[in-house]
Amino acid sequence: MKPLPLGVRVAAGLAVTALEQARKLPQQLAGLPLTVVSEAMQLSMRVQQHVTELAIKGDDVLSGLRPAEEEPEWATFDEDETPVTTAVEVPADDPWEEEERAIAEVPEFLPSYDELSIAQLRARLRNLSAEQLEELLRYEKAHESRPEFVGMLNRRIATVKAQ
DSSP: OOOOOHHHHHHHHHHHHHHHHHHHHHHHHHHHHHHHHHHHHHHHHHHHHHHHHHHHHHHHHHHTTSOOOOOOTTOOOGGGGSOOOOOOOOOTTOHHHHHHHHHOOOOTTOTTGGGOOHHHHHHHHTTOOHHHHHHHHHHHHHTTOOHHHHHHHHHHHHHHHHO
16 A cells, blocks of 8 residues: 655645644633733743843943943942941051052952942942952052942941851
8 A cells, every 4th residue: 555645645634633632622711811811921021031031141241331330329238237347547648558459359259340330339239248349448449549449348247257
């Protein structure tokens, strides 16, 4: 017996599948609204995730093109509630400070530190130990010594030590 052409066999399989699906239709209709809502929510969440990923990538690229924003006065964070420890001020013409600045290197655990905005740094601080935070603080004081960075690092160190 000679086999039927492929097109005829595919059409027969398609017809049988359609008939099977038609028999299941009454059972599927009862759950259809729930299925539609569930799939719509999944699609919405996937779209939101993709948009967020794109925004994060865009932030990383654009952060190098514009100056870092200073923290607004009205913004408060958990770290702000702990008392700030004041550091000893070093005179500007101190030769020891100049030497420390010259030999200090970017910490290995955060090699992109110099390019981070204050918001980007804040997001990374929760994963660091007190020792790493103190190393960052020393590095910041030896280089840029930006008040908002120094203050945030001091507050985070106090929070970590209090825990």
